[in-house]
Amino acid sequence: MTTMTEAEASVREFKMPDVGEGLTEAEILKWYVQPGDTVTDGQVVCEVETAKAAVELPIPYDGVVHELRFPEGTTVAVGTSIIAVAVGGGAAAPEETPAAPVQQEAKPAARTPVLVGYGVSTSATKRRPRKGQEVPAQETPAAAAAVQAELNGHAPTPASPPRPLAKPPVRKLAKDLGVDLATVTASGPDGVITREDVHAAVTPVTPPEVQPTQPPATPAIPVTAVPTTTYDTARETRVPVKGVRKATAAAMVGSAFSAPHVTEFVTVDVTRTMKLVEELKRSDAYGMQGLRINPLLLIAKALLVAVKRNPDINASWDEAAQEIVLKHYVNLGIAAATPRGLIVPNIKDAHAKTLPQLAESLSELVSTAREGKTSPAAMQGGTVTITNVGVFGIDTGTPILNPGESAILAVGTIKLQPWVHKGKVKPRQVTTLALSFDHRLVDGELGSKVLADVAAILEQPKRLITWG
Numbered sequence: 001m002t003t004m005t006e007a008e009a010s011v012r013e014f015k016m017p018d019v020g021e022g023l024t025e026a027e028i029l030k031w032y033v034q035p036g037d038t039v040t041d042g043q044v045v046c047e048v049e050t051a052k053a054a055v056e057l058p059i060p061y062d063g064v065v066h067e068l069r070f071p072e073g074t075t076v077a078v079g080t081s082i083i084a085v086a087v088g089g090g091a092a093a094p095e096e097t098p099a100a101p102v103q104q105e106a107k108p109a110a111r112t113p114v115l116v117g118y119g120v121s122t123s124a125t126k127r128r129p130r131k132g133q134e135v136p137a138q139e140t141p142a143a144a145a146a147v148q149a150e151l152n153g154h155a156p157t158p159a160s161p162p163r164p165l166a167k168p169p170v171r172k173l174a175k176d177l178g179v180d181l182a183t184v185t186a187s188g189p190d191g192v193i194t195r196e197d198v199h200a201a202v203t204p205v206t207p208p209e210v211q212p213t214q215p216p217a218t219p220a221i222p223v224t225a226v227p228t229t230t231y232d233t234a235r236e237t238r239v240p241v242k243g244v245r246k247a248t249a250a251a252m253v254g255s256a257f258s259a260p261h262v263t264e265f266v267t268v269d270v271t272r273t274m275k276l277v278e279e280l281k282r283s284d285a286y287g288m289q290g291l292r293i294n295p296l297l298l299i300a301k302a303l304l305v306a307v308k309r310n311p312d313i314n315a316s317w318d319e320a321a322q323e324i325v326l327k328h329y330v331n332l333g334i335a336a337a338t339p340r341g342l343i344v345p346n347i348k349d350a351h352a353k354t355l356p357q358l359a360e361s362l363s364e365l366v367s368t369a370r371e372g373k374t375s376p377a378a379m380q381g382g383t384v385t386i387t388n389v390g391v392f393g394i395d396t397g398t399p400i401l402n403p404g405e406s407a408i409l410a411v412g413t414i415k416l417q418p419w420v421h422k423g424k425v426k427p428r429q430v431t432t433l434a435l436s437f438d439h440r441l442v443d444g445e446l447g448s449k450v451l452a453d454v455a456a457i458l459e460q461p462k463r464l465i466t467w468g
Contacts, residue, residue, distance in 0.1 A: 010063075011066055011085070011086050012084070012086075013083075014045075014059055015079050015080060016048070016077065016080050017057070017078065025077050026048040026075070027073065027075045028071070028072055029049050029073075031068055033046075033083075034068070035066065036065060037065045039062065039063060040059075040062050041059065043059055044057065044058050045058070045065075045083060046082070053343065053373075053374045054373065054374075055376070059085065063085040064085065065083065067083070067084040077194075079190075164181035165190070165191050166193040169195075170193055170198060173195060173198050174193075184201045185200075185201075259317070260438065261401065261436050261438070261439070262436065262437055262439045262442075263434055263436040263437075264435050264444075265396060265433065265434050266433050266451050266452065267430060268459060270414055270431050272459065273295060273459075274295065274429045276462065276464075277293055281293050286356070291360060291363065292362070293359060296334075296362070296386070296388055297355070297358065299409075299458065300332060301355055302457040302458050304330060304332065304358075305453070305464070306450045306454045306457065307330055307351070307450070310453065311326065313406060313450050314326070315327060316383070317438060329383070330349070331346040331347065331348050331381050332346055332347045332382075333345070333383075333384065333408075334347070334388075335385060335387035336369035338369055338370060338372060338374075339372065344382060345365050345368070345379050346378065346381065346383075347361045347362065347365060365378075384408065384409070385399075385401075385407075386408070387409070387411070389410055390413035390431065394413060395412045396410055396412035397410045397434060398434060401437075401438060405438075406438045406442055407436065407450070408435070408437075409433060409435050409451075410433070410434040410435075411433060414429055414430070414431045415430065416428070416430075
């Protein structure tokens with residue numbers, strides 16, 4: 001009986017994992033290894049950018065890099081092999097080897113341990129395949145029955161057609177559009193139906209025009225092909241929209257056209273807030289030694305206090321169930337500008353943090369975002385957000401809600417302005433706050449109360465020390 005050599009059995013394929021919930025693709029930003037390099041279990045081999053963040057991928061086994069399947073800059077679908085590694089000391093194997101003939105009395109091969117989400121099991125169990133695993137055709141029950149019937153000299157019994165391969169989000173899309181997946185032509189790896197396949201099935205096909213039975217009296221004039229659009233590369237630069245920027249654009253468009261936005265404004269004297277910032281930097285009495293203290297910290301704490309006083313502002317709209325979901329926790333989002341675009345990581349359970357703890361979490365969040373190391377999990381589950389446009393010298397703006405959130409606070413630049421203080425016009429530190437909210441969830445009264453609360457706290461910020 002013909003068997004595979006040890007070398008042929010030693011090449012392992014590492015597939016693009018789903019590094020965030022619901023992601024379908026990622027772009028390879030950088031390879032840290034090359035063919036011939038030795039890798040160990042847990043070693044980072046590449047950095048990829050998803051629609052949410054840049055993520056480093058570790059290899060799940062030891063071996064020698066056999067081949068990099070894609071160059072840097074390529075967008076690869078989840079579940080597609082991106083690197084081949086020779087493991088177990090064998091030399092690199094060819095891409096394909098002749099299949100061994102099937103024998104009736106052959107014993108099943110020993111099972112090779114596999115990592116969850118990569119590779120497949122060779123056992124004959126009927127366990128449901130895990131996410132990312134593929135069931136070879138010869139191991140399906142229908143194929144096994146056909147082989148057994150052929151060996152016994154009987155004609156195989158016709159089997160029901162196999163279930164089309166598609167990810168749950170694609171199945172939901174097909175259901176919403178009324179598309180039968182059995183009629184869709186798959187273009188994804190290993191016969192997986194993609195979103196594009198479903199949309200293509202929905203697009204009506206224009207029937208061909210009926211050609212006349214008689215040829216025209218005059219010869220047809222040759223049609224010159226329309227040239228593709230060109231542009232002057234010396235005067236224009238085209239930048240592909242992908243990764244974080246593409247996801248941000250889609251999220252903002254969806255939010256702007258699904259949630260009715262209302263924005264309110266208030267101008268605040270924050271002179272005392274600025275004095276408190278300087279006091280916290282100099283004093284060791286508040287447990288803030290070594291922490292980064294800035295106005296954003298006190299504004300964030302003021303918003304958390306206002307949310308605690310007005311908990312109905314911390315909610316989301318469930319369109320499917322037609323319900324308002326009140327949150328008993330606050331995951332405070334902080335909009336951060338990075339080289340890859342705007343991202344909004346959030347501080348988990350910010351409502352339960354003291355002022356020093358909030359300062360530590362805020363500093364860590366900003367540093368991680370600037371380094372481009374924010375994880376997808378850090379950008380999920382936000383409830384309310386702060387965007388600080390004042391750092392760019394802007395007075396204020398009308399921010400767009402993050403999907404799934406009910407409110408976002410924009411903070412303008414803080415600058416000296418003439419202000420009436422204790423009956424006299426004096427130069428004071430002043431800023432303008434803008435609160436956008438979802439009018440399905442938040443009416444004008446509630447939105448006004450929250451914004452007024454934040455303003456009042458920033459005018460008398462010493463209370464924040466008492467509140468922690």
